[in-house]
Amino acid sequence: MHESHTAEHVHHELGFVRKYIFSTDHKIIGIQYMITAMAMAVVGGLLSMLMRYQLAWPQMLSPTLAKIFPISYSGGVMAPEFYISLVTMHGTLMVFFLFTAVLTGGFGNFLIPLQIGARDMAFPFLNALSYWVFLLSCIVIFSALFVTSGAPMGGWTAYAPLSAVPSAAPGQATGMTLWITAIALFSVSGLMGGLNYITTILTMRTRGLSMMRLPLTQWSLLITAILGLLAFPVLLGAGILLMFDRLGGTSFFVPAGIIMGQVPIDHAGGHPLLWQHLFWFFGHPEVYIVVLPAMGMASDILSTFCRKPIFSYRMMVYSMVAISVLSFVVWGHHMFVSGMNPFLGSVFTLTTLLIAVPSAVKTFNWLGTMWGARIRFTAAGLFAIGFVSMFVSGGLSGIFLGTSAADIQLQDTYFVVAHFHLVMAIAPLFAAFAGLYFWFPKMFGRFMNPLLGKIHFWFTFIGAYCVFFPMHIIGVGGQMRRIYDPTQYMFLVPQQPVNVFITISAFILGAAQLIFLVNFFVSIFAGKRATERNPWHATTLEWTAPSPPGHGNFGEELPTVYRWPFDFSVPGEKEDFIPQDVPATVTARH
Amino acid sequence: MPVLTDDRRIGTVPPPIPPGDNGGNGPSEYGSSFPISKGQIGVWILLTAVVMLFAGLSSAYIVLRGVPAWQNIELPSLLWPNTAILLLSSVAIDLARRAVRRRDAQSMKRWLIAGLVLGAAFLLGQVAAWRQLVNAGVYLPSTLQSSFFYILSGLHGVHLLGGVIALVWVLVAALENKITVFNYERLKLCALYWHVMDAIWIYLFGMLLLS
Numbered sequence: 001m002h003e004s005h006t007a008e009h010v011h012h013e014l015g016f017v018r019k020y021i022f023s024t025d026h027k028i029i030g031i032q033y034m035i036t037a038m039a040m041a042v043v044g045g046l047l048s049m050l051m052r053y054q055l056a057w058p059q060m061l062s063p064t065l066a067k068i069f070p071i072s073y074s075g076g077v078m079a080p081e082f083y084i085s086l087v088t089m090h091g092t093l094m095v096f097f098l099f100t101a102v103l104t105g106g107f108g109n110f111l112i113p114l115q116i117g118a119r120d121m122a123f124p125f126l127n128a129l130s131y132w133v134f135l136l137s138c139i140v141i142f143s144a145l146f147v148t149s150g151a152p153m154g155g156w157t158a159y160a161p162l163s164a165v166p167s168a169a170p171g172q173a174t175g176m177t178l179w180i181t182a183i184a185l186f187s188v189s190g191l192m193g194g195l196n197y198i199t200t201i202l203t204m205r206t207r208g209l210s211m212m213r214l215p216l217t218q219w220s221l222l223i224t225a226i227l228g229l230l231a232f233p234v235l236l237g238a239g240i241l242l243m244f245d246r247l248g249g250t251s252f253f254v255p256a257g258i259i260m261g262q263v264p265i266d267h268a269g270g271h272p273l274l275w276q277h278l279f280w281f282f283g284h285p286e287v288y289i290v291v292l293p294a295m296g297m298a299s300d301i302l303s304t305f306c307r308k309p310i311f312s313y314r315m316m317v318y319s320m321v322a323i324s325v326l327s328f329v330v331w332g333h334h335m336f337v338s339g340m341n342p343f344l345g346s347v348f349t350l351t352t353l354l355i356a357v358p359s360a361v362k363t364f365n366w367l368g369t370m371w372g373a374r375i376r377f378t379a380a381g382l383f384a385i386g387f388v389s390m391f392v393s394g395g396l397s398g399i400f401l402g403t404s405a406a407d408i409q410l411q412d413t414y415f416v417v418a419h420f421h422l423v424m425a426i427a428p429l430f431a432a433f434a435g436l437y438f439w440f441p442k443m444f445g446r447f448m449n450p451l452l453g454k455i456h457f458w459f460t461f462i463g464a465y466c467v468f469f470p471m472h473i474i475g476v477g478g479q480m481r482r483i484y485d486p487t488q489y490m491f492l493v494p495q496q497p498v499n500v501f502i503t504i505s506a507f508i509l510g511a512a513q514l515i516f517l518v519n520f521f522v523s524i525f526a527g528k529r530a531t532e533r534n535p536w537h538a539t540t541l542e543w544t545a546p547s548p549p550g551h552g553n554f555g556e557e558l559p560t561v562y563r564w565p566f567d568f569s570v571p572g573e574k575e576d577f578i579p580q581d582v583p584a585t586v587t588a589r590h
Numbered sequence: 591m592p593v594l595t596d597d598r599r600i601g602t603v604p605p606p607i608p609p610g611d612n613g614g615n616g617p618s619e620y621g622s623s624f625p626i627s628k629g630q631i632g633v634w635i636l637l638t639a640v641v642m643l644f645a646g647l648s649s650a651y652i653v654l655r656g657v658p659a660w661q662n663i664e665l666p667s668l669l670w671p672n673t674a675i676l677l678l679s680s681v682a683i684d685l686a687r688r689a690v691r692r693r694d695a696q697s698m699k700r701w702l703i704a705g706l707v708l709g710a711a712f713l714l715g716q717v718a719a720w721r722q723l724v725n726a727g728v729y730l731p732s733t734l735q736s737s738f739f740y741i742l743s744g745l746h747g748v749h750l751l752g753g754v755i756a757l758v759w760v761l762v763a764a765l766e767n768k769i770t771v772f773n774y775e776r777l778k779l780c781a782l783y784w785h786v787m788d789a790i791w792i793y794l795f796g797m798l799l800l801s
Contacts, residue, residue: 122628191639199631203624233639234646249731269659269734274650
């Protein structure tokens with residue numbers, strides 16, 4: 001990039017539509033991703049509220065809901081098919097359209113150029129295209145809620161042959177076709193994003209910013225993009241085969257002799273387990289596509305509010321690499337009860353338990369970072385600590401589930417529901433909240449209300465534990481994962497009060513998110529102005545840019561990096577932080 | 591409080607900045623120097639995704655080959671000349687790439703056109719091979735192998751069609767004399783993409799033959 005070109009980049013003005021809607025600016029695209037994902041989260045969250053209501057009071061007549069959903073609540077009680085649709089849509093919306101989208105699409109786009117000292121992504125147009133394809137996939141999946149035959153019912157994992165035969169269930173007709181289309185579009189959008197993230201982080205780092213001086217957020221986004229690049233094409237390929245099974249009469253996933261609704265299905269020779277293998281080859285790395293950026297952001301935020309360098313930066317990087325490599329050889333632990341050879345199962349147990357090692361390295365490093373620190377308990381700092389808590393609580397039950405002998409007992413019970421919600425939903429949610437409170441002043445030039453932020457944190461923290469911790473107990477007690485009415489089995493009736501407790505907690509947890517939404521949207525327009533560029537006294541490059549950064553991010557000249565991103569409380573220095581672009585005036589040796 | 595004495599992290603001053611260089615993506619820079627261009631990385635990443643797509647599908651092929659219902663089909667004989675045409679198109683595009691390095695613009699344009707014609711001929715040939723199979727009474731749902739054949743060759747064709755579009759774009763630039771020995775990265779990347787598509791087809795053809 002030459003000087004004249006740069007000046008042009010910094011100064012030219014765009015109209016409203018080009019600037020805020022069809023923008024190629026990474027910051028706008030990031031915020032578009034975040035707000036779209038929030039809208040999908042509201043839908044997905046409301047669906048879970050309906051599910052919880054049903055689980056607590058399965059037989060109760062609900063005339064109000066019957067008015068809103070006349071077909072699904074005909075007779076005043078939720079139809080079982082509707083419950084299965086809710087399970088499917090809640091999982092799909094949350095895994096893909098909230099977590100994957102907000103963490104990589106939202107924070108990835110917003111933060112990558114700012115933290116590496118670049119003016120934009122490597123391919124800005126492709127980046128904008130990635131958002132618009134994502135939005136299209138959101139519209140397609142959202143429309144699946146409104147088709148006459150009902151929303152898809154295959155679960156977010158879309159197991160064949162239920163997903164491969166349109167006549168298998170009402171929602172498996174148009175609804176499932178829309179599901180596959182949406183997921184295919186989402187994969188393509190994710191690939192366009194990942195292509196940008198990898199290229200940008202590798203080639204566009206500013207002067208002095210070597211790989212080992214990258215903030216951990218950037219490392220996590222780079223590794224996540226590589227995971228997505230290797231995993232999403234496999235899902236796309238499997239989705240293509242599934243679509244042909246449904247529409248082209250092929251039999252990849254449909255075995256011979258299947259009867260659906262008393263009609264024999266005209267397919268032969270397929271292998272339903274093949275779908276599970278292909279899906280989970282994508283699905284397990286997908287878990288880390290969600291968790292890794294959360295880890296990276298929580299690490300940087302934790303370090304900032306502990307005013308201490310992250311404990312063992314290099315091990316943090318290496319453990320993320322180890323987790324990502326291992327994530328490709330553990331998919332079989334989702335299939336222990338599929339009739340898999342027990343010997344193969346024990347291999348998957350071994351690889352799964354190996355992941356506990358780098359995960360524990362990270363956990364102890366977070367604890368080491370907090371150890372003896374004077375922690376500043378801001379909303380962002382609290383949520384980062386909450387992330388560690390949720391990750392540990394959810395991760396520990398993974399050791400039980402990853403062991404094939406124990407998993408055979410626990411498979412498809414609420415123990416699994418508790419595990420994956422804590423580790424890959426609530427923990428990343430906490431990191432996303434930490435990131436939103438932390439980078440909000442950089443995004444909009446204003447602060448979110450800190451008191452409301454803390455209230456939001458405590459309700460969410462206690463609420464999440466009240467919802468998901470008791471699920472371990474009812475899971476061990478035998479409650480099945482996708483059960484529509486727990487009181488239909490005598491042995492589950494005694495633990496029904498726990499279901500009621502969980503539901504009430506879930507309503508409180510859901511209501512607490514309104515505090516956040518109000519705080520977020522009101523603060524965009526009326527929050528306290530961020531007069532300082534670096535209000536949290538952080539060290540990374542985005543804090544040297546104006547709030548919000550203009551087009552081109554850094555004014556006339558890009559910053560130069562002289563140090564790693566964790567120079568907090570350096571002995572002998574006046575301030576307790578040194579931004580990455582501060583040159584070393586005196587030798588830092590002591 | 592940890593004392594940081596590792597001077598790879600603290601206090602290392604980068605070497606002087608070359609004049610006229612404001613940082614970012616220059617290959618000559620300290621720390622951020624990355625010897626490969628954005629376009630090249632972008633195409634390699636794209637190719638990785640394409641390879642993973644076909645790797646996933648071939649793993650499905652290998653698994654299903656073991657089921658009792660597997661039935662081999664007679665592959666259309668047109669696939670052999672098609673494969674030869676695809677190989678020749680790759681050769682033509684590479685000759686175009688070599689021509690630009692010799693600064694022989696005329697020869698480059700000729701070879702580009704030859705590559706484009708051969709690429710299009712391959713795609714038409716694949717469609718003809720499908721017709722051949724249909725005339726033999728073998729359809730998409732007939733057997734597992736025929737399903738795989740149509741889907742794999744179709745997906746490969748779609749990817750090669752992308753290559754043809756890219757090649758048209760390169761050819762237009764070449765006809766406008768925009769491709770020179772100093773500026774022929776798009777031709778290089780197009781050739782790279784084309785060669786990999788070539789290799790993927792040979793792999794797929796081999797896999798289909800060896801059942």
